[in-house]
Amino acid sequence: MIQKEMVVNLNKQLNLELFSSNLYLQMSAWCNDNKLSEGCKFFKQQSNEEINHMHRLFDYLNDSGNLPRIGAIDKPPKHFPSFKDIIQFSYEHEKMISEKINKLSHYAIEIKDYLTFHFLEWYVSEQYEEEKIFKSILDRIDLMRTETNGLYFIDQSLKNIRKI
Numbered sequence: 001m002i003q004k005e006m007v008v009n010l011n012k013q014l015n016l017e018l019f020s021s022n023l024y025l026q027m028s029a030w031c032n033d034n035k036l037s038e039g040c041k042f043f044k045q046q047s048n049e050e051i052n053h054m055h056r057l058f059d060y061l062n063d064s065g066n067l068p069r070i071g072a073i074d075k076p077p078k079h080f081p082s083f084k085d086i087i088q089f090s091y092e093h094e095k096m097i098s099e100k101i102n103k104l105s106h107y108a109i110e111i112k113d114y115l116t117f118h119f120l121e122w123y124v125s126e127q128y129e130e131e132k133i134f135k136s137i138l139d140r141i142d143l144m145r146t147e148t149n150g151l152y153f154i155d156q157s158l159k160n161i162r163k164i
């Protein structure tokens with residue numbers, strides 16, 4: 001049995017995952033509009049992953065006899081100054097989500113809801129991956145901005161000359 005306050009918090013997280021999905025879908029559209037075809041695919045995939053995050057919460061609430069509540073989802077921003085801004089925005093967004101998950105996990109321990117704590121562990125690892133992905137893209141962008149000849153591409157080319 002999940003306590004009422006925890007159900008409310010899990011529902012909030014569910015709706016936040018929906019917002020994340022919409023945010024990345026909007027970013028996918030921005031990429032397409034700016035002729036970034038791989039970025040368009042990448043963010044569409046991110047958007048689908050967020051739907052999966054939402055569905056996990058939806059199923060957990062359903063399966064534990066609680067009613068998932070879909071609320072009004074805020075409109076995501078649609079204007080971004082640059083691709084780097086999109087990645088930076090995504091990175092900050094994921095850090096905020098990680099904080100929410102950590103708070104939920106902490107709360108689960110506090111109220112001795114070990115089942116929900118166990119359920120949330122998957123999200124803790126997933127957030128580590130999400131943050132890592134966006135940070136790695138930011139690092140690549142920074143490398144390209146600091147080396148006129150594109151240090152990133154030089155670094156990538158090393159894999160072709162590595163001895164097997």
Ligand SMILES: [Fe+2]
Binds near residue numbers: 017020049050053097
């Ligand atoms: Fe998520």
